[in-house]
Amino acid sequence: MSLRGEAAVVIWANVTDGAAVDLWYAREHLQERLRIPGFLRARRYVPEIGSPNCFMIYELRDTSVLTSPDYLERLNNPTPWTREIMATAQSLDRTLCRVVHSHGIGIGPYLLTARIETLDGPGAELSAWIARSAVSIAEQQGITGAHMLHRDTVGVDTKERQLRQRPDGSSDLVVLIEGYDPSAVAAVANQFPEVVKPAVRIDLYQVAQAASAEDAK
Numbered sequence: 062m063s064l065r066g067e068a069a070v071v072i073w074a075n076v077t078d079g080a081a082v083d084l085w086y087a088r089e090h091l092q093e094r095l096r097i098p099g100f101l102r103a104r105r106y107v108p109e110i111g112s113p114n115c116f117m118i119y120e121l122r123d124t125s126v127l128t129s130p131d132y133l134e135r136l137n138n139p140t141p142w143t144r145e146i147m148a149t150a151q152s153l154d155r156t157l158c159r160v161v162h163s164h165g166i167g168i169g170p171y172l173l174t175a176r177i178e179t180l181d182g183p184g185a186e187l188s189a190w191i192a193r194s195a196v197s198i199a200e201q202q203g204i205t206g207a208h209m210l211h212r213d214t215v216g217v218d219t220k221e222r223q224l225r226q227r228p229d230g231s232s233d234l235v236v237l238i239e240g241y242d243p244s245a246v247a248a249v250a251n252q253f254p255e256v257v258k259p260a261v262r263i264d265l266y267q268v269a270q271a272a273s274a275e276d277a278k
Contacts, residue, residue: 063165063199063206063239065101065273068121071210071235073113073154073174073264076146082115083107085146087270094119095277097135099126102273106172106266113154116174116266118237124213127157156231158210162192164199165206169239171246172266175253180211180233183260188234190254198238198252203245210235232262243267 076082086105094100099122106116126132139147154176177184191198191209198207212233240246243265250263 063167064160064163064208065120066099066122067160068124068126068213069158069160069210070117070119070121070127071156071158071174071237072115072117073176074115074117075113075151075153076115077149077151079107079114081149082146083269085142086117089140089142090146091270091272092277093135093140095272095274097126097129097131099123099129099132100274102271104168104271105269107269109265109267113152113264116172116264124157124159127213154232156210156235157213158235159213160208161188161211162195162209163206164195164208165204165239167205168268168271169205169241169246170268171240171243172268173236173238173246173249174264174266175236175238175250176232176262177234177257177260178232183257184234186254187236187257187261190257191236194252198249201245201249203242204238204240204249206237206239207249208237208239210237 091103094103100119101122102120104118108114177187180188195207195209198204212231238246238249247265
């Protein structure tokens with residue numbers, strides 16, 4: 062199983078100053094999150110043209126981490142630097158997820174994210190297709206992993222969320238395809254069922270930083 066743990070937080074963000082976010086993530090936020098019990102690994106991605114200007118994923122032991130006292134303490138007591146960064150967020154799609162399928166080995170430098178707001182109609186079609194296809198996708202040349210996540214209903218409102226300019230968006234269904242060949246990673250979207258393609262949001266990224274909980278000790 063390529064993703065660590067049974068849950069994840071996935072975030073797509075548009076911010077006014079991407080360089081400031083990069084520095085905040087690298088110097089403060091990454092270590093802060095990975096020191097929370099149950100946070101196993103974190104990654105930040107930079108976009109290809111046309112995508113939101115950052116994507117982040119936090120891999121978690123299980124969904125109980127999302128309501129743990131340690132996690133909520135950080136969300137309800139944001140640092141001054143975090144307050145400054147949250148004020149720059151023009152839009153944020155943040156989803157608390159459980160991992161439904163995860164196949165592959167390690168981290169690929171290129172990532173395709175696919176998301177659908179609701180798990181019905183096209184969402185159900187894509188979910189069923191990924192359930193059947195994830196193993197074979199992960200075995201394709203140029204691909205290192207194929208993962209499917211469903212939105213979990215856990216979570217509470219926090220002070221950190223209240224700092225953001227707009228309400229957070231979320232997605233019921235998230236598909237992640239990673240690999241070492243960017244063309245092969247992008248091409249997986251062409252394999253999606255035709256009924257899904259008008260409803261799915263596709264973005265392409267390259268990894269900028271990745272670390273595990275062991276790195277933050």
